Amino acid sequence: MPAIDFSQGSQPIRRYDVIGQHAPGVNRFVKHVALSNTELGSVHHDQEVEVVHMGPPLDRAGKIKAQVSGTVPLTNEEIKEIEAWIAGIADEYKRESSGLLQQYWIHPPWKDELDPNTQVRRYRRYSCAGFVLDGYRQVDIELLQISEEALPEVNQETIVKAYGVAPRLFQRFGIVGQGPWRIVLAGYVLHAMDRSPQEIRQQAYQAQTGDEQF
Amino acid sequence: MPEAKTANAYYAEGLRAFERQLQAMSGSVVEASKWEFGRYSIQDLAQDQVVFRVVRGARTETYSGLLKHAHVDAQSDSPDAFRSAPDAMLVMLASLIHDSAHAGLSRWYVEEADLEECLHKDVSEWAPDRLANAIIELEESRDWLGLRDLVLFAEDTAFTTEQSSRVAPRLLALATHYRDSNDPLDAPIVWSALRTGASMLGPDEAFRLLPLLEPGHPIETSLVALKMLGRVFEAQPPMGIDGYPDLEREVGRIACSLLNPYAIAMAQSAAMAQLAVYALAAIGSSRLVAVAQDIRRLGVAWFTRRTLRNLRELQEQWQTRLATITPGQQTLLARALEELRR
Numbered sequence: 001m002p003a004i005d006f007s008q009g010s011q012p013i014r015r016y017d018v019i020g021q022h023a024p025g026v027n028r029f030v031k032h033v034a035l036s037n038t039e040l041g042s043v044h045h046d047q048e049v050e051v052v053h054m055g056p057p058l059d060r061a062g063k064i065k066a067q068v069s070g071t072v073p074l075t076n077e078e079i080k081e082i083e084a085w086i087a088g089i090a091d092e093y094k095r096e097s098s099g100l101l102q103q104y105w106i107h108p109p110w111k112d113e114l115d116p117n118t119q120v121r122r123y124r125r126y127s128c129a130g131f132v133l134d135g136y137r138q139v140d141i142e143l144l145q146i147s148e149e150a151l152p153e154v155n156q157e158t159i160v161k162a163y164g165v166a167p168r169l170f171q172r173f174g175i176v177g178q179g180p181w182r183i184v185l186a187g188y189v190l191h192a193m194d195r196s197p198q199e200i201r202q203q204a205y206q207a208q209t210g211d212e213q214f
Numbered sequence: 215m216p217e218a219k220t221a222n223a224y225y226a227e228g229l230r231a232f233e234r235q236l237q238a239m240s241g242s243v244v245e246a247s248k249w250e251f252g253r254y255s256i257q258d259l260a261q262d263q264v265v266f267r268v269v270r271g272a273r274t275e276t277y278s279g280l281l282k283h284a285h286v287d288a289q290s291d292s293p294d295a296f297r298s299a300p301d302a303m304l305v306m307l308a309s310l311i312h313d314s315a316h317a318g319l320s321r322w323y324v325e326e327a328d329l330e331e332c333l334h335k336d337v338s339e340w341a342p343d344r345l346a347n348a349i350i351e352l353e354e355s356r357d358w359l360g361l362r363d364l365v366l367f368a369e370d371t372a373f374t375t376e377q378s379s380r381v382a383p384r385l386l387a388l389a390t391h392y393r394d395s396n397d398p399l400d401a402p403i404v405w406s407a408l409r410t411g412a413s414m415l416g417p418d419e420a421f422r423l424l425p426l427l428e429p430g431h432p433i434e435t436s437l438v439a440l441k442m443l444g445r446v447f448e449a450q451p452p453m454g455i456d457g458y459p460d461l462e463r464e465v466g467r468i469a470c471s472l473l474n475p476y477a478i479a480m481a482q483s484a485a486m487a488q489l490a491v492y493a494l495a496a497i498g499s500s501r502l503v504a505v506a507q508d509i510r511r512l513g514v515a516w517f518t519r520r521t522l523r524n525l526r527e528l529q530e531q532w533q534t535r536l537a538t539i540t541p542g543q544q545t546l547l548a549r550a551l552e553e554l555r556r
Contacts, residue, residue, distance in 0.1 A: 077515060077516035077519075080481075080484070081516050083481040084485045084517075085485070086481070087437075087481040087482045087485035088437070088441065088489060091409070091438045092405075093402075113369075115378070115413035115414055117374070117375045117378055117414070118378075118413060118416065118449055119449045119450075119535065120412070120413040120415070120442070120445050120446050120449045121449070122409050122410060123409060
């Protein structure tokens with residue numbers, strides 16, 4: 001299948017494959033996803049790989065330990081398109097000195113910041129999953145259905161586990177109300193990729209309860 | 215001989231090292247570091263508490279020796295300034311890590327000192343008017359470090375129209391001046407100043423971005439300026455075709471220079487070419503159709519597809535924003551899309 005767990009054995013990775021990490025000590029709970037920025041013939045569990053991702057901060061030269069991954073796979077032309085998209089928002093990387101929190105957003109998985117008077121776009125905030133999903137949208141691959149009605153409900157505990165953010169800070173990242181909430185979690189991206197390449201390209205995945213684990 | 219570092223580089227380097235070590239020590243406890251005005255801090259988001267904070271020019275009783283050393287370097291006008299500071303910072307951080315292991319990652323503060331009173335206050339608590347005034351009044355020759363902080367906060371501040379009219383020229387002037395800086399850590403500041411300043415402009419003020427389209431500076435601003443030009447007109451479409459000849463000429467020149475197979479083989483140039491085409495479309499330049507023909511003749515399928523996607527996105531932006539688009543503008547965009555689809 002296009003999505004794999006590296007603990008089952010070494011696998012190759014391609015450029016802009018999705019690389020995921022589990023939360024430490026929590027069974028198969030996917031805590032982070034990123035886009036591979038490299039192509040390697042064989043990657044083993046916990047091998048450090050170069051990624052472009054929303055850490056935070058948005059980082060085009062990051063490194064993370066690979067634990068799970070998903071591939072479409074992309075054509076060379078699609079890779080060039082994603083590469084050009086990444087170059088086009090290069091100025092929005094490495095804003096860490098302005099505060100990681102300013103660049104981060106959880107719900108919806110991305111959000112444009114606008115000037116309040118002119119409505120001119122300044123930059124885009126992302127969650128880690130949001131950045132990956134937006135990357136694939138650049139080549140018309142809608143990996144996941146992200147409308148609220150299409151997402152399963154998750155509780156406060158799951159959100160804290162997934163995003164490491166205390167409930168008191170939820171509102172700051174777009175999570176409002178009492179919950180349960182319907183928000184995108186990193187694990188959903190891996191399940192979206194755990195389908196045939198044709199299916200991935202033809203239809204956005206609808207996340208199911210429990211998909212936070214992979 | 216190690217390269218001389220700026221104060222910001224020295225603190226950022228120390229902080230990153232500290233963050234890495236803290237994360238290694240505590241697993242996933244430390245999720246992010248947060249920068250506040252005049253101070254760096256690392257927050258444990260799960261616990262909603264600050265675990266570490268250091269303030270520029272800081273000193274404490276415990277670490278006074280080390281910090282005095284760092285502080286002297288930070289105040290020095292010597293070109294050798296900060297060469298030894300990272301080591302001092304790292305030693306201090308190592309001490310904090312050692313102590314925090316015993317203290318169970320409770321709060322750590324290094325008290326602030328020796329900054330001007332106006333720089334002490336956490337800028338995130340400032341009213342937009344105070345921030346606007348500080349950006350305009352701080353002298354960059356004396357307070358560039360403080361001003362850098364203000365620039366970054368400005369991007370996340372909702373200024374009024376009146377405040378924006380004062381702040382935008384200043385931010386664009388700072389971007390123009392500091393794009394010649396050789397300090398790579400100034401790049402995010404320059405780009406942030408440019409994004410924020412440009413976002414405050416109306417179409418009739420967009421000419422202010424022309425100087426920032428000029429290539430060849432240590433910190434490249436042309437890509438960001440092009441992107442923001444497109445976004446200014448995307449938010450406020452022109453009332454007719456070819457209404458901004460100076461902008462169109464310059465953007466058209468950039469597009470022409472980049473629309474060749476050698477240039478677009480590189481991601482950066484391809485991105486710039488795409489942004490130039492987007493800007494031409496948003497400005498309402500009749501050059502757009504000829505440019506679309508050039509793209510089709512190039513015969514690079516992915517580039518053509520991406521251009522199509524971007525122009526459709528502009529259409530969607532205008533639809534979403536319920537913008538008033540003139541029939542001429544609609545026809546122009548439709549003709550360009552048709553050329554690209556052939």
